[in-house]
Amino acid sequence: MKLSLYIAKRYLFAKKSRNAINVISGVSVTGVAVGTMALIIILSVFNGLEEMVRSIFNTFDPDLKITPAKGKTFIPDQQMLQLLSNVNGVSCYSLTIEENALLRYDDRQTIATVKGVDDNYAQVTGIDSSMWDGDFILKSDKGRDYAIPGIGIANYLGVGLNFIYPINIYVPRRSASATINPDDAFNRSFIFPSGIFQVEQSYDSKYIYVPVNFARDLFDNRDGVSTIEIKLSPNASEKTVQRDVENIFGNDFVVKNRFEQQEIFYRVMRSERLAIFLILTLIIIIASFNIIGSLTMLIIEKERDIEILKSLGADRDLIRRIFIFEGWMISIIGALIGLTLGFFVCWLQQTYGLVKLNSDSLLLNAYPVVMKMKDFIIVPLTVLAIGYWAAWYPVRYLTRKYLDKDEKQV
Secondary structure, three states: OHHHHHHHHHHHHOOOOOHHHHHHHHHHHHHHHHHHHHHHHHHHHHHHHHHHHHHHHHHHOOOEEEEEOOOOOEOOOHHHHHHHHOOOOEEEEEEEEEEEEEEEEOOEEEEEEEEEEOOOHHHHOOHHHHEEEEOOOOEOOOOOEEEEEEHHHHHHHOOOOOOOOOEEEEEEOOOOOOOOOHHHHEEEEEEEEOEEEOOOHHHHOOEEEEEHHHHHHHHOOOOOEOEEEEEEOOOOOHHHHHHHHHHHHHHHEEEEEHHHHOHHHHHHHHHHHHHHHHHHHHHHHHHHHHHHHHHHHHHHHOHHHHHHHHHOOOOHHHHHHHHHHHHHHHHHHHHHHHHHHHHHHHHHHHHHOOOEOOOOOOOOOEOOOOOOHHHHHHHHHHHHHHHHHHHHHHHHHHHHHHHHHHHHHO
């Protein structure tokens, strides 16, 4: 093993009689390095985008969400809620109810989702840390109800915290009958804003938070809720708690974790990540054909050396290992250079944000990059596997010309 590796290093770095072999070897190293660097950078960018999206979703989505399997609302059973409070790993929970409604402010109006939440909601989610203006206050000390619209709704309606006009909310009555006066078909209430939140454009333009009792009166649903949202303890096992909650509420309810709440988005993102990985791997495979060309020319050039090694007692496996090691060293050098360059580029982006994001809907102004150790393990293993195949096939095929021929003659 040491002898074959020593000779392979000599062949790789020694000057060849044909300069084309040196050029092709250099091109092979460059191709593998560029492909490896591209894989590291792309995967790190996907990691950053996933972390950014997850942080946005985590601001709005709870750790676990309980919804009815059928229908939009349900009346929570107090015994189930007591059992839920006693589940090991459940920190707190919040009762919420939501419905689409017409919002009117001064002479402007829009459709939005009114979400009634209780006092625990800010602890279950991180919405109170995403206030653009004002504070996340649902009820004053004197018992006055307040609303917190998203910045998209606030901008469209022209809502400010000046308390000049209240936000008027219109919801169709559940028991409305045919009437000449259209106002009789709607429940109407008004509320002043206490703050404006900003999470992400799709949420900011859709939701307005109000106290849960205010929403129940508005929706004619005195005891109903749409969801029970759960906050887990820091060291709790999500799968274990989810299974325990499912056992409490039974088949009439659906319990979803954060991934399942945004399952389509996460699956699409992971599919895109896999597709990009496969495409760049294909590029590395194409670049590895240069290794085949380099080894082919080297074996032809070293025909006399092969004869000398055979006369000195070298067997078939030793001679093949020499050229396989050379091809593998080309892949190793290219992979190391690519990993180093990829790490350096990602570090520059993390530190200085060189590539900017031209979007006003995101909280970041530069592409997020997150480097993960698993990428620095999977990528070089993939590159080395491709490099080994690119070296093994031509060596096995071409050395047969010089080895098997002599064995037949003997």
